[in-house]
Every structure is written in C-alpha cells, then in structure tokens.
Amino acid sequence: MSKRLSEANLNDLPRAVERPRYDRRAVATGIVHLGVGAFHRAHQAVYVDDVLAQDPRWGIVAASLRSPDTYDALQPQDGLYTLSVRSGEGERLRIIGAIERVIVAPEAIEDLLRVMASPQTRIVSLTVTEKGYCHDPATGMLNEKHPDIVHDLHNPHLPRSAPGFIIEALRRRRMAGIPPFTVLTCDNLPSNGRTVKRVLTRFAELSDPALGRFVADEVACPCTMVDRIVPATSDEDRRRIREELGVTDAWPVVTEPFTQWVIEDSFPQGRPAWETVGAEFVTDVEPYEHMKLRLLNGSHSTLAYLGYLAGYETVADTMADPAFERLITGLMNEEVTSTLHMPAGADLPAYKRALIERFKNPALRHRTWQIAMDGSQKLPQRLLGTVRDRLRENAPIQRLALGVAAWMRYVTGIDEKGAPIDVRDPMAARLRETADRAGDSAERLASELLALREIFGDDLPQDERFTGPVTAALQQLYVKGAKRTVAEWN
Template identity: 60%
Template sequence: MSRLSAKTLAQVPATVRVPDYDRATITPGIVHLGIGAFHRAHMAVYLDDLLKDNPSWGIIGASLRRPDTKEALEPQDSLYTVAIRDASGTRPRIIGSILKILDANTERAELLATMASAPIRIVSLTVTEKGYCHDPATGELDAKHPDIVHDLANPAAPKSAPGMLVEALARRKAAGLPPFAVMSCDNLPSNGETVKRIVTKFASLRDAALGQWVADQVAFPGTMVDRIVPATTDADRATVAGLIGSDDAWPITTEPFTQWVIEDHFPQGRPPFEQVGAQMVKSVEPFELMKLRMLNGSHSTLAYLGYLAGYQHVSEAMGDDNIVKLIHGLMTQEVIPTLDMPGTDLPAYRDELLQRFRNPALKHRTWQIAMDGSQKLPQRLLGTIRARLKAGASFERLALGVAAWMRYVIGIDEKGETIEVKDPLSMRMMAISAGAGHDPEALFDGLVALTEVFGSDLSENAEFRDVVVSHLESLFDIGSAETIAEVVAD
C-alpha cells in the first residue's frame, strides 16, 4: 500500500474528506511549538476548515524534544488523518493545515528565524504543563530549571519554550517588527496570564528593557481547549489505512466533541476562528476553570483510581457503576459549587462529560492520563480543594483523587507489579516512597512536602491531612475498588 502524501491524495476514496484548498497557495502565519497529537486533533483542524478563504494562516510546527512527529509526517508532506470515533464508527479526514515540521534540536536556527519573520503573527503552544519550566504551585518561572539556566547563559541557542519565545521576540524587537501574539493551548490556570508572567520574567532576566517591552507590547490571549485524544496505536494505523487506502505513519484518533474558547486579543490579526465554531470572548477564565475542575479533575481522579483497580482504558472504568457514581458525585457535590457561571448549565456539562468518558471507540489509557501528575494536580484537584476548604465544605472525593495519585506514584500496583511512573519529579517521588513504604502517614508527609506541587498551605492543613491519609490507609488496606465502593455508599 502506498504512503499518504500530496501525490497519493487523489487516490483517497471519495468518502474521505480532504483539504478543499490548494496547499501550494497556503503561506504560514502561525508557528506552533509542541506539534503533538492534541494540536493535530484540535487547532490544526480548525485551521484546516479556514484555509480555503484565509490562505495566509498555514502552520509551521515544531517538535521541541523528539523528532518523531517530523520523521513520521515529513515523507507525507505533513498530511495526516484525523479519525473521529464513537459508537457509530470511525470517520476519517485528511488534514493539510500543517505546512512543515521543524525539529528544534537540529533545526533551531530555522525555527527561530521563522518565528522572527514578519509573516508570523501568532505563536501557539501545546508543550504540556511541564514545558513551561515553571513552578506549578505558584505559576512562576523556575529560574533554577536546567533548561532556563542553559537558555539564560546561551540566549541565541535556547532549549526551552520560554527561551525560544523570548529569543524570537528579541530578534523582532531588534528588527523593528511588531511582536507576535503568544497563545497557549495548554491546561494551565489562566494560561494567558501565566505564560505572560513566565515569558516576561525570563525576558527581564535576560535584559530589563526587553522584559519591559514584552510586558508592554506582547499579547498573551488566554484559551480553553477541549478534545479527548488517546495515544495512537498500531491497530489505529491499520484501521485508518483500510479507510483511506494509504499508509499513514501517525494518524490521530479522537472524539466528535471539540471546544475552543479564545480571548480575542491579537494585535497583528488572527484567522476568523469564530466561523468554524470557536468562541471568542473577553475573558476565558470561567470556561477554563470549569474545564480544569470538571473535566480534567474528574479525568485524573478516574485515571489513578481506574488504573489501580485494573482498568486500562477510561471507557472500561466507566463500566464500573461505583466509579460512575464517584465521578458524578465529585462533579455535582464538590466541583460545581465552586464555579460561578451564570447562564451555563453545569449539570448538563457534567452529563455530557460522563457520556464522553463512556465512548467505547476511544481507547484512552488511564496510564496516559496519569502521566505528569505532579504538574497536573495543582490545577486539576488542589485548587478545587482549596476552594472547598475556604468555604468550609467537604472534599472527600477530591481528596480520594489526591490519595490515589499518592498511592500510584509509589510505582507498585495492587498486584505487586511495577508501574511506569512518567513524571518530572518521579525520581524524588520514588525516593520518598522507598523511605515511607506502605505507611500512609509517612508517604503523605513525604509527598506533601513537595512544595512545587502542594505549596506550603496544604502541608500545614490538618483537615486536608486527615482526609487524604484516611483514604490512603483504605487504598493500601482494601484497594481501589473497595475504597470507591465505601465512599459512594456513604
């Protein structure tokens, strides 16, 4: 079977949607840092819908850590398949909005030159929470992060996303060009303001005048993005090949649902995102908080507990009535009361999330969601817990999610088998776990001392300690499934 490419695009069956524009006429207007699966299932699809009438908004993608996406898609002229899946079947379409992919490790000079060029008006990012080199508990730049230390010493050869942004902006400033807008599409609280704080601080550490220019001139529109995107498997590749009649080295599978809320602050212009379903708003914060607390908080709780209970995929875990009751109760009783969104039907959003989690066609691994928990926990669970503590309200289910994370990161599952814990703090957490063993109080005390995760307030909060330790004891004594059953029975 031939490989998907511009030459073989004409061979794709007529039932498969393909780009409705001449790719040869498309010019780049956006550089995207972190050209992973989520971007290709989300933002790149919105742009693909717009390029016919807006040809100056093509995407140049950049891989910051590994060249695997470039290596997979370069022989395909950066074309790839998005396969939308639900119980009714799989519907593929070919996406052409990504014009080129650069490997930041070997093509850094070209990447920086592109970012600094006049046609680029937006630089967007999906580099995951850890890619911002910040303290997740405070949202501030971690000036001691090895990549930040390197980039301050070698500003023209940056490794980090903040370093690349600032170097490109510095070049534009020196050339008398207006700055591009920086648009984060990652799950950070107040992502626009957070990234502005990180980038401005880095710039000021390089040069005070540059820092002031960034603070005064660069736009950082906030966003809220939502689409479930499981990791691609070989079975996915085989299915897609059968549907499009060509081999695709890296197709993307996803759900029908997609949402994008964007603060409308783009001084150098933007594509008409609203024409393809994006919501353009003055402030994204209420939507972001809703998603972080309801979807992401539930997803992480479900992932840690589901993994410990032996479920490989989210949809399998959602076949467990007790897990469904737990997640329904978490959103209804503990999360929704913390949200102030007049005019938004939060119970309807809850029910939609539960239905999305049940999608049997999406093989979303609990292990995948569990990755990088130290970076995710502050936004997904701990912020909501702080809100409940302030209100003097209960947080049993939220605390169970935290306890499940603590149980998970010891690296041994309930059958005594090794868990591959992928997390920037994994070595420190493993050392803490080794010292604590299966002593819930010692494990809690060791992990809560990670101030970059828990801050200093929660480690000193007796109520937080009592509730989480109680759940930890139960997880060690009777396991995840029985602990969930006891919590939902109360």
C-alpha cells in the same frame, strides 16, 4: 507495503474521506506552533484547516522541541495526516493539511528562530504540556533553577525551552523593528495566558531588563480553554486507517466528536476568523477554564489513578464500573460545581452529562496510564485549586482527597499486586525516593509527599481539613485496594 499518504495520492483516496478544500500551494505561514503532538493535530490544526478554505494566510509551521518522531512521520507525507473521529456510531476520516512542514527544534534551531522572527508570523501557539513552561506549578512563577532555563539564559542563541525560543525570537523582532507576535497557549494552566505572560516576562527580565519591559508592555498572551479527548494512537488505529485509506498514514490521530475552543480576543497583529468555524471568543475565559480543568481534567486524573490501580486499562473500562461512574458523578455535582461561576447562558448540567457520556465512549481507547503522566504538574490545576476553594467554603473534600491519595499510591511505582508502575513524571525519581523512605506506612507517605511545596504549596500541608482526609483515603487504598474503596464509597 502500501504507499504513504501524500499530496500525490490525495485524489485516489475513497470518496467518503474528507480532504482539504483549498489549494495547499497557495497557503502562507501565519502561525508557528511549538509542541506538535496529537492534541494539537486533533484540535487547533483542525480549526486552522477549516479557516484555510476561506483565508490561506494562516498555514502552520509546527515544531517539536524534543523528539523527531512527528517529523519522521509527517515529512514524507507532505505534512498530511488523518483525523479519525470515533464514537459508538462509527468512524469518520478526514485528511488535515494545515501543517505546511515540521521542524525538529534541536536539529534546526536557527531555522525555527528565523520563521518565528519573520514578519509573516503573527501567532506563536503552544501545546507543550504543563511541564513545558518550566514553571513552578504551585506558584505559577518561572522556575529559575530549571536546567533548561539556566541553559537558555546563558545560551540565548541556542535555546532548548519554549520560553527560551519565544524570548529569543521576540528579541530578534524587536531589534528589527517588527511588531511582536501573539503568544497563544493552549495548555491546561490556570489563567494560562496570564501565567505564560508572567513566565515570559520574568525570563526576559533575567536576560535583559529592557527586553523584560518590552514583553510586559507589548506582547499579547490571550487566555484560552481547549477541550477534546485525544488518546494516544495505537498500532491497531494505524492498521484500521490504512485499510480504509488504501495508503499508509504513519501517524494518524484519533479523537471524539466533541470539540471546544474558547479564546480571549486579544490579537494585535490579527488572527484567523476562528469564530466562523466553531471557536468562541469571549472577554473572560476563566469561568470556562475552571469548568474544564475541574470537571473534565480533575475527573480524568481521579479516574486515571484509581482506575489504573483497580486494573482498568482505559477510561471507558473504568466508567463501565457503576461504582466509578457514581464516584465521578458525585465529584462533579457535590464537590466541584459549587466552585464554578459560569456566565449567563452556559449550560453546566448539560456539560456534566456530556462529560459522563464522553468518558464512557467505548470507541476511544484512552489509557489510564497515559492520563496519569506528569501528575506533579497537573494536580495543582486539576484538583488542588478546587480543594482550596472548597476549604474556603469550609465544605467537604472527600472525593477530591481520594483523587489526591490515589496519585500518592500510584507514584510509589508499585501497584496493588506488587508489579512495577512505569511512572512518567518530571519528579519521578524524587517521588520514588520519597516512597522508599515511607515504606509501607500510608501516614508517613502522605506526610512526606505533602511536604513537596512545588505541588502543594505552603498552605495545604498545614491544613488538617486537607491532610486528614487525604491520609485517611490513602490508608483505605492500602488496606482495601482501589476497586473496593470506590465500591464502598457511595
């Protein structure tokens, strides 16, 4: 068993491995991050790591709101981990040191609240996935019946949810006369900063009307767009990186060369100079957000459901099938692009070409099953917003409808060969009950699933221009299967 990666052996690593270019002992906490998953460690933490070389005030205390896995991996490594950037040209390894320590929130609630309430903390950032905001994806409003929200409103000093932790920390700062931190969401929500502001304000209002007014008037929640493909780390990744480093890293992260971060510049208590290390600050993030959510994420979800049903394990495997590449290219060019309104200077054709190449990157083993998770939370942002815009134009939605139908086929929990699908979704039990009621009838399954207003709202289930193509596509998937359906699409 080799030694673990740590501060003590940083200087023993191979010369080709990049390591922190600053004294970690001089770093002070400026950011608390909720949701310390692979994406954060491959994206925002890398930008922070770059900034720390010039400004040590922005170290990260990272918190896991559920599992101790990241703590167990990183704590013995002094918070260090390996960033592996992979492409067809090879692999570059870099040690990231921006995370000072990790807190497991359920085991250290008071510790996390204390750090969040500290005057030193000026930003609280989040990557808790769409479901972590305890909101209704169809409306963008707080789900006041969510079990964690109900619990946190009755037990504000013992929060479980991200909104619960944020509002309790803001309450403490307000009582102590400390200005509020900026809440920086980095998740795929429509108008993500405004959505989070709405969720937090409502939660605070339910707790205390005066606190609700304080959040509404004083707390900045800038919008962001984040873009980098980060597959789940595999045992093979760990083995390969261990052999390269000569020490064991329990949880490296693997990603692609491409990275993008577009941020609304609204940070009353200050912020890192991220613009000096590649981030872009703009007055309006929404065009970039729509570009990414609809082109990248919408295509990703369509590939995930259809690819999984067709028997492809990864996105690259799926895109190696020319029929799938034609489908996704057509989805982008013929159904998504007309709904985007980019500022001058944005090169949309180049972004789309780059996406196709990124999807085809054979060095990234991004599993279709991983992307397919939490579809009930993702569809409204990734596909249904585009659908609504297309319907307003009275324009065709055939490929978008196929993506929605593939989700419907996937969440039945039974694949085309009769084998079970491990459906991971907050609504998994309800989705399975719906599928069981529908039996083998594609028409009934479509009708029952479209009735889920949390996903489809009140408008789409009443619009035959949407329900018709979705039902027809679902029938095709049942009769022909995903692979043949896609092959015959173009």
